[in-house]
Amino acid sequence: MTSSTSTAQGGVPAIEFKDVVKRFGDNVVLDQLNFSVAKGDRVTLIGPSGSGKTTILRLLMTLEEANGGLILIDGDPYTHEYKGDRWVEIPEKRRRVVRNRVGMVFQQFNLFPNMTVLENIIEAPVNVLGLKKADAVARAEQLLEQVGMSEKRDFKTNQLSGGQQQRVAIARALAMDPEILLLDEVTSALDPEIVADVLGVLREIAETTDITMLLVTHEMQFAREVSNRVLMFDKGQIVEEADPETMFTHPKHERTQEFLKAVLG
Amino acid sequence: MTENGIWNWEHAWEVLPDLLEGLVVTIEATVVGMAIASILGLFIALAMRSPSRWVTIPLRFVVDFIRMTPLLVQLVFVWLLFSTIPTLVVGFTVLGVHYATYMSEVYRAGIEAVPKGQWEAATALNLPKSRTWRAVILPQAVRNTLPGLGNYAISMFKETPFLFAISVVEMYTKAQQYGALTFSYIEPLTLVGLLFLLVSYPTSLLVRRMEIRLA
Amino acid sequence: MSDFLQTLTSRLPSLGDAILVTLELTLGGAVLAMALALLLGFGARTRSLWVRGPSRVFIEFFRGTSLVVQIFWIFYVLPVFGFKMEALAVGIVALGLNFGAYGAEVVRGSVASVPASQWEATIALNMSWFHRVRRVIFPQAWALMIPMLTNLLIQLLKGSALAYYITLHDVNFWTTQLRRATSETVYSFTAGLLVYFVIAYLLTWGMNALEERAKRRLGRGTRPSLRDVVGLRPAVGTAAITGRGTAA
Ligand SMILES: Nc1ncnc2c1ncn2[C@@H]1O[C@H](COP(=O)(O)OP(=O)(O)OP(=O)(O)O)[C@@H](O)[C@H]1O
Ligand SMILES: [Mg+2]
DSSP, rough: OOOOOOEEEEOOEEEEEEEEEEEEEEHHHHEEEEEEEEEOOOOEEEETTTSHHHHHHHHHTTTSSSSSSEEEETTEEOSSEEEETTTEEEHHHHHHHHHHTEEOOTOOOOOOTTSSEEEEEEEEHTTTTTOOOOHHHHHHHHHHTTTOOOOTOOOOOOGGGGHHHHHHHHHHHTEEEEHHHEEEETTTSSSSHHHHHHHHHHHHHHHHOOOOOOOOOOOEEHHHHSSSEEEEETTEEEEEEOOOHHHHHHHOOOHHHHHHHOOOO | OOTTOOOHHHHHHHHHHHHHHHHHHHHHHHHHHHHHHHHHHHHHHHHHHHHHHHHHHHHHHHHHHHHHHOOOOOHHHHHTTTSSSSSHHHHHHHHHHHHHHHHHHHHHHHTTOOOOOHHHHHHHHTTTTHHHIIIHHHHHHHHHHHHHHHHHHHHHHGGGGGGGGTTOOOOHHHHHHHHHHTTHHHHHHHHHHHHHHHHHHHHHHHHHHHHHHHH | OHHHHHHHHHHHHHHHHHHHHHHHHHHHHHHHHHHEEEEEEETTOOOOHHHHHHHHHHHHHHSSOOOOHHHHHIIIIIGGGGGOOOHHHHHHHHHHHHHHHHHHHHHHHHTTOOOOOHHHHHHHHHHHHHHHHIIIHHHHHHHHHHHHHHHHHHHHHHHHHGGGGGGGOOOHHHHHHHHHHHOOOHHHHHHHHHHHHHHHHHHHHHHHHHHHHHHHHHHHSSSSSOOOHHSSSSOOOTTHHHHHOOOO
């Protein structure tokens, strides 16, 4: 069992994993994982392929179901809870209340092809959060400005390049005003020369908001600039955690040293 | 159900042998019909590849006309037109020709699905055109068409009751005759439906497995 | 021939009525079939066995038992149980049930081929199930299913010719009446079949327009057609009619 508690200020953590178990068939991906992320933290998950990084983000977005343990958002049970001794699923209705606080940006953008850029962004704010359409549009335009996509407002999504689509996807996630933003290798489907644009957008968000961010990335330089904590995963366990400076310059654990050597060359 | 209930087992037992006799005709119709459809369909598909529009446009029209108008009406039409030809022959042929228009599409798709590299390889080996078709393209295309053939066979099987309109005594007509004779339709009609299900459902499972195997 | 034309002309008004009956059957059946197809198609996808099981049984039953048997069963047998319907209603219900079962497979297959990542994006935006389906999943599945629904619609129109045998005065009935009056088998049936052909052509044309629109909404469809994948009914190129080549 690995335990990792946030070093940041006290209070309820934004995210807390308690003994979370995740299996795919016989393959135990997460074995009683414990860790927490304080509000406003920017946490980067690193680790070899197959170590379970994506699985953690997908559990947080309820795209996968845990096989045991608790996931708490701001201290609230999210996907499962204990009723007495029984570990039970929380019904969709209650999950939706908590899920409003979590947003996600995908590696493959996953924009809706049947909507324009603007429609992609306002769809959920209007129909999920119940914003007035005019307000949602105003906010969407502001976000498009921020990600540098204002001119493409009325384009269909498949008329955009990958980098443009990803910037729209980021705006779409932000339009829901999430407290927590999950980013899973958001630049790895992009051509190298576009990566910097998207990272620039994310850097600005990190600087101008207090959104809690949990990100998986292979861009170590970016992780170093943006995050204040780095968690090194191996085989579904946290083997080391530190601030980025320490992690990247003086890794303690052997596995971390090997991994960073392989990635940084 | 009560003694003088709606369903009468005696009727059911009485009509069952008749229905099974009819089922034989139904299966015959399907087999003969699909044989015609498979062969004629292939010829249509090949003719549609003709470079001459004088061939393709009229053929396209005829095929679409047959495909988009009711089999039922076509059956009666041809039956009345050739009153000297045995009904069974008329029925099987019209079924076969109607389904040939479907099958031609299956062949077309099957031929188009053969990778271009196969044509190029045949050209590179300097195979004559007829040899290319017979030895390279068609064997692969036919493989692609097997699931389609299976699906249409099932579909035709379920459409053979249309033959009642020209009084071919297949399974449904048997049931109809029994109903008219005894004023009791429930047993024969229900049994016919179940017999169709009994044959078509397992067959469709087989075709689905074949689809997955060939995919 | 001129006799035939004279009789034909005198029978044009009744042709109007006959076409109306055929259209009522076709469109009524299609609406019922589509409603059932959506219900059963989504039902066959749910996790709950209590919904999925009955949906599957319904689909396989009405696909497996032959339209002819179904229509006559509803016409002759159902009244025994006290459900007596007008002949037109019998026709619509039989066509709707049969083609609803086929349509359910089309809906299920098309929805299944919308990428899972689209569902995931809707979850990440915290949409309700109904909202997801209505605004994101269905519009994408719709573009995929139209070509197959077009095939089913033409099959349904063709199946509606059975209505004549349950006492309805449809185009099939009109055709046989024309032949009886003129004794001209070839002319009468050619006229009748042409009427069916024109209706089928117009329906196909309308469906192609719908498809065009659905694809435009997706910013010009680039996805492959599902026709062959689900391959249940004539996977025939409606494209040929309009001379527009689509991948089959
Ligand atoms: N849907 C699934 N079905 C079965 N196994 C899965 C599934 N998703 C993930 N896994 C398994 O779970 C393990 C962890 O996968 P995960 O995607 O979380 O790794 P990761 O750390 O994100 O790797 P990468 O750096 O390659 O993205 C792997 O062994 C993978 O094979
Ligand atoms: Mg991953």
